[in-house]
Every structure is written in structure tokens, then in C-alpha cells.
């Protein structure tokens with residue numbers, strides 16, 4: 192997903208292998224600009240193949256898709272599944288041409304579903320949208336009545352009355368009203384009138400302002416030299432560790448350390464992106480949901496009633512404002528390139544958006560600066576804490592630190608992004624070649640489709656007049672595009688080490704919503720220049736959480752003054768053993784020497800692998816060996832290939848998936864049977880501490896919760912929690928989420944004292960990781976208040 196699709200990677204690899212050795216050698220050692228000058232001529236023969244690959248990505252507006260989604264939406268609406276209906280109407284709207292009666296119908300239908308969900312304000316927005324997109328006149332009364340009802344529910348009585356008057360006039364103008372539909376409308380009309388009248392005569396007490404209680408926010412003193420960082424951090428630089436952040440005073444767990452908005456972020460298509468990359472020979476639309484359906488293309492907030500882009504079917508926004516800003520900043524260039532960007536992967540997409548956001552003048556200023564030989568020391572100065580050998584000696588103070596401006600300030604700016612390490616010499620030549628061809632393909636497309644002017648923030652008329660025009664079919668790129676290409680190539684290479692995933696806890700669809708089940712999902716890939724200053728440790732001392740495109744870093748443990756702040760790039764000591772971690776970290780071009788790695792390498796205690804291992808299918812003793820596993824019980828002596836047990840594990844996971852689907856379809860009894868069977872099977876070949884055993888308990892808890900069997904649910908969840916604690920540690924964020932679930936179950940089951948103590952534990956952990964303002968903490972506090980206000984009679988019963 193981060194990299195181009197497999198087929199394009201294959202084409203690039205074959206092309207690379209077929210190049211003359213001298214050319215390969217030249218490319219391998221060339222600077223980025225030089226490589227691009229050579230590379231421009233090498234794309235030609237592969238362009239047709241790339242175009243074919245792009246045809247599989249469905250990013251345009253397709254009437255057939257619109258029809259499919261609208262009909263599917265109607266079907267769900269008929270089954271009272273309004274949430275699904277809203278989503279499907281949104282998908283339909285994204286495929287309809289803007290300002291057509293069809294798109295207006297989508298919005299009108301969606302407004303009906305929103306009405307049923309009680310989202311009256313959003314419903315009103317959709318009605319207005321339907322009207323502005325040319326909703327058919329003859330259907331207007333029905334929608335206007337809905338509008339009046341919304342206004343009524345919102346307590347805007349005068350507006351409701353005015354709307355009703357408009358409906359009456361409209362119906363009068365339309366002539367005799369004898370059709371059944373008109374008669375029902377008339378009935379509704381008089382009903383609403385009575386309701387308004389009643390409300391007017393006995394006004395409701397003014398409602399309390401809800402949920403907006405301004406909490407005392409933590410005292411936040413911003414750092415003078417690092418934007419977004421707390422004053423308890425300082426930016427240091429030395430030959431051994433490169434740029435890094437250090438505590439300049441004692442830090443408490445849960446303390447905010449950094450708040451940074453992504454310089455750039457691109458929504459990942461997500462797991463469900465098969466829809467976008469299926470074979471076009473047989474188009475089968477399905478109702479699968481992708482990240483693009485759930486989150487705003489620009490600001491990543493969760494979508495309810497999305498605003499579609501007027502040019503493509505994949506960009507959906509939370510509001511017209513987001514749509515307009517995105518269009519202005521980058522989407523007018525990206526919109527026609529959707530299929531190409533999906534094919535070339537998220538890193539290429541981030542690279543393009545980075546240069547579009549930075550603007551041509553800033554891009555060319557920094558590219559030229561990087562060509563200047565005098566800056567060579569500075570360019571190589573950052574070592575990222577991993578390559579002591581090449582780091583030059585540097586003077587003290589932030590002034591000489593790469594990425595800092597003339598005042599010695601490090602800001603979340605394009606200059607800071609540009610100064611992240613691209614590791615040009617460390618990537619394999621094949622990889623650089625693939626990235627280079629991909630970047631050239633994007634720039635060629637910009638030139639061909641006349642998007643160059645937009646990409647360079649220029650009026651197209653001003654461009655063509657004085658400059659040499661580059662033929663659409665030319666192998667050459669204009670000098671301006673060459674500069675953009677060079678910056679983009681640099682960014683693609685930087686991303687391998689500096690891409691930051693934006694993750695959120697996504698609510699899983701489940702039975703009835705009594706217990707909210709969430710799992711972490713990768714939402715977007717981004718550049719955070721300040722966050723990037725943190726070096727990696729497999730045992731980090733911070734926790735990062737995201738809200739939209741903003742990251743908040745909190746201390747997850749006490750950090751004494753002088754200690755370095757460590758972020759975990761992915762391989763955490765709780766999840767992987769040291770060999771796996773080192774393997775994963777090799778993509779960042781360094782060997783981890785964190786305390787956890789040093790300890791494990793010395794002691795060769797493989798605690799994690801022990802926990803997530805197979806056991807003997809015959810006697811359940813532990814198994815030993817690599818590819819061929821042997822039972823440790825000499826009397827048994829069974830041996831099985833690892834591959835076979837791995838396959839069995841995969842099959843089991845499939846079964847569990849099916850059970851979860853059963854639950855989703857409301858077949859809880861069947862789901863329980865299936866899960867219990869899976870559990871028996873799992874016990875036969877997985878160690879009791881295997882994470883999957885915990886997962887099974889977790890699912891069982893979920894099923895019992897939907898049945899209202901709270902005690903059983905709690906019992907299963909407690910077992911799952913034991914395993915989570917073992918794998919992730921007692922104060923991990925994973926532990927916090929599990930305790931949150933347990934609190935909900937105990938709450939629902941009126942197990943008051945247990946619920947209160949669980950809420951307490953969950954609160955302690957989650958406030959450190961997610962902050963006191965997070966929705967989860969607020970929900971916990973609501974539960975607590977509710978429990979404490981229960982009548983004494985209930986409290987005594989428990």
C-alpha cells in the first residue's frame with residue numbers, strides 16, 4: 192500500500208535488470224537530479240503497461256456504481272438500517288455527476304435516513320444540498336415537510352411554520368391534490384401544524400448546554416525553539432545520536448510533551464481497497480466500506496454525511512469547506528490523477544501532496560540550496576542517531592542543527608520536512624529506480640494533462656507564452672517539473688524512514704452497541720517533522736495519540752531530566768522478539784541498541800516467542816525447533832512441520848471470522864457454538880498464552896454481552912485481559928482499552944463496586960495514553976457519575 196502495486200514493482204525490476212551494466216552503475220551512484228535526467232527517457236516503453244494497471248483503479252464517476260449504491264441504500268433503508276443507508280447513499284452521491292437530479296435524489300434520500308437517526312442539523316444540510324443540486328420540483332413537498340419536522344424537533348418553531356406555509360403554497364400551486372401521496376402529505380402537514388401549535392403554547396425549558404464544559408486544560412508552556420513542543424524538552428544534537436529530544440526537567444507520566452499537526456497527510460485506502468484495484472473485466476460493485484467512505488479526505492474526521500468531490504468518486508469530505516480548501520491546495524491537481532496515485536502507492540501520493548502544499552517557490556529554493564556544495568556538511572549532519580561513522584563534528588546550540596531556521600528555531604515547516612534524511616546512498620539501486628520511474632510517471636502525467644500550471648501554482652496563460660512548450664509526448668520534463676520531481680523523489684525516499692502512520696481506534700460494528708468494541712486502524716500516512724526528531728526504542732517512554740491530523744505525544748512513564756525521549760517506530764518489545772524487531776528496523780537503516788534489545792540479545796530469553804507459540808497437538812507439551820517442530824515431551828516425541836501448524840492457525844482464524852459475522856447478523860447462539868468449537872480446537876495446538884486464545888475470550892465476551900449475559904461476558908473478558916496484560920504490559924494502551932470494555936460490561940450488569948474499581952483502573956491508564964480530554968475518559972466518568980447516583984437499594988443488592 193505504501194509502495195506501488197506489485198505488478199508495477201515487477202515491471203520496474205525487469206526494466207532495471209535489462210539496463211546496460213554501465214547505465215545501472217551510473218544510476219546507482221547518481222545524485223537525485225542526475226538520476227531523474229537519465230530516468231526521464233527510460234519510462235517511455237513502460238507507460239502503456241502502467242496505463243493498463245491504472246485502468247483497474249476505479250476513481251472516476253460511474254453511473255452503474257451510482258445505481259448500485261442507491262438501490263442498495265434503498266434496500267437498507269427499507270430494513271431500517273439507517274446507518275448503512277446513509278453510507279450507501281453517500282457512495283452513490285460520489286458517483287453521480289454534480290448538480291444533476293440524480294445526485295439531488297441521493298442527498299434527499301440520505302436526509303431521510305439522517306432524520307431517522309436523529310441527526311436533524313445534518314439532515315437540514317442535506318435537504319439544502321438536494322435543493323441546490325436541482326431536486327425535482329414535483330417531489331419538493333415531501334422534502335420540505337421533512338425540513339419542517341427537523342426544525343420542529345430543533346425547537347425552531349418560526350422557521351418550521353414558515354416552511355409549512357411554503358409547502359402549502361407549493362401544493363396549492365401544483366393544483367388538485369387527490370393522489371394518495373398528496374393526501375398523506377396533507378395529513379402529515381396538519382399533524383405538524385398541531386405539534387407546532389402545542390409546542391408554542393407550552394415551551395420547553397431551555398436545554399442545558401451539552402458536553403461543552405470547558406475543562407481546566409493542563410498548563411502548557413511552549414518551547415521557544417521547537418514548535419509544538421513543551422518547554423520541558425530540548426533539542427540536542429551529537430555525533431552519536433543525531434538530532435534528538437531530551438527532557439530538560441523531570442517529566443511525569445501523562446504529561447503532554449508535543450502537539451503537532453501533520454505537515455501533510457494522505458488517507459490510506461485501507462484494508463477494503465480491493466474495490467479500487469479489482470480486475471476491470473468484470474465489474475462487480477460491492478457494498479464494502481473503505482477508509483475513504485469513513486473519513487474526510489482532507490482533515491480525517493469521521494464522516495457522517497459526506498460531501499463528494501465534483502470530479503472523482505474517491506475524495507469525500509466532511510464539509511464543503513474542507514472540499515474547497517483541499518481543491519485549492521492540492522486536489523485540483525490530484526483529482527484527475529487518482530487512479531495513477533492509487534497504483535503508485537501512498538508514499539508517492541504523500542510526496543506529490545508535500546510539494547503541492549509547499550508551493551513551487553519554496554520547493555525550488557530548497558532544491559537549489561541542496562545543490563549548493565557549501566551546504567554539504569549541513570546536509571549530511573543529521574545522522575538520526577544511528578550512524579556515528581559519518582557524522583561530522585558539530586558546534587553546540589540549535590543554530591547549526593539541520594532544519595532549524597536562521598534564529599535557531601525548529602518549526603513544522605517545509606524546510607524541516609526537506610531536511611529529513613533521504614538516505615540516498617543506503618537504498619538499494621533497484622528501489623531508487625522504482626521510485627524514480629514512479630515519480631517521472633506522475634510528472635509526465637501532469638505535463639500531458641496540462642496540470643503543470645496548477646501544480647506550480649501558476650496561471651496557465653502566463654506559462655505558455657514565453658516558455659518553451661514541452662510536447663505532450665516528449666520524454667523531457669520542463670525545468671520546473673524537473674525541480675518538483677527531484678523534491679518528490681527525495682520525499683519518497685525519506686518516507687521509508689520518516690513516514691508516520693496516523694492511527695485511530697475504530698468502532699467495530701457489533702450487535703447492539705451495549706459494549707463498544709474498538710480496534711486500532713491505520714488511517715493515513717503523514718510527515719510530522721517535529722515528531723520525526725524522536726529516535727526509536729523498542730521500549731519507548733511516550734505514547735502517541737491522534738485526533739484528525741494532529742498528534743499528541745504524552746509521557747507514558749516518569750522521565751527524569753536529561754533522559755532522551757523515545758518513540759517506538761513499530762516493533763515493540765512486547766510484540767516481537769529481538770530478531771524480528773531488528774529485521775523490521777533494518778528498513779530504517781540502523782541496528783537498534785535500545786536497552787530492551789541489548790538485554791534480550793545478551794540473555795537469549797525468548798519470552799515473546801514462548802508466549803505466541805504452538806504446543807504439541809498430541810500431548811500439549813511445548814514444541815521446539817525452527818521449520819520442523821518436535822514435542823519437548825520425550826515420551827511423546829511427535830514432530831510436525833511449522834508450516835502445517837501455521838496453516839491450521841490460519842484456518843482457525845477464518846472460522847473465528849465467520850463466527851464474528853454470525854454475531855453481526857444477529858445469530859448469537861450460532862456464534863457462541865462456533866467460538867466454543869474454535870476454542871477447543873485452539874487448545875489442541877496453541878500455547879495457553881497465545882494471543883489468539885485471548886482474542887477468542889474477547890469474542891465470547893462480546894457475544895454474551897449482546898445477549899445481556901453480563902456475568903458470563905465479564906468472566907470471559909477477564910481471561911482475555913490476563914493475556915493482554917502478559918503480552919502488552921499492565922499499563923499499556925491495549926490494557927486500557929480492554930479495561931474500558933470490562934467497565935462497560937460490569938456497568939451494564941449493575942456490578943457496581945467492581946465496575947467502579949475497573950473504571951478507576953481504566954481511567955488511570957487511558958488518561959496517560961489518550962489524555963484526560965479523550966472521549967473514552969469522558970465516557971468512563973459518565974459511567975462513574977451514573978453509578979454513584981444509583982439509588983441505595985440497588986447499591987446494597989450488589
Ligand SMILES: [Zn+2]
Nearest residue numbers: 487490509513
Ligand atoms: Zn474535513
Ligand SMILES: [Zn+2]
Nearest residue numbers: 500502503526
Ligand atoms: Zn476529486
Ligand SMILES: [Zn+2]
Nearest residue numbers: 729783785788
Ligand atoms: Zn530495540
Ligand SMILES: [Zn+2]
Nearest residue numbers: 807810822827
Ligand atoms: Zn507431544
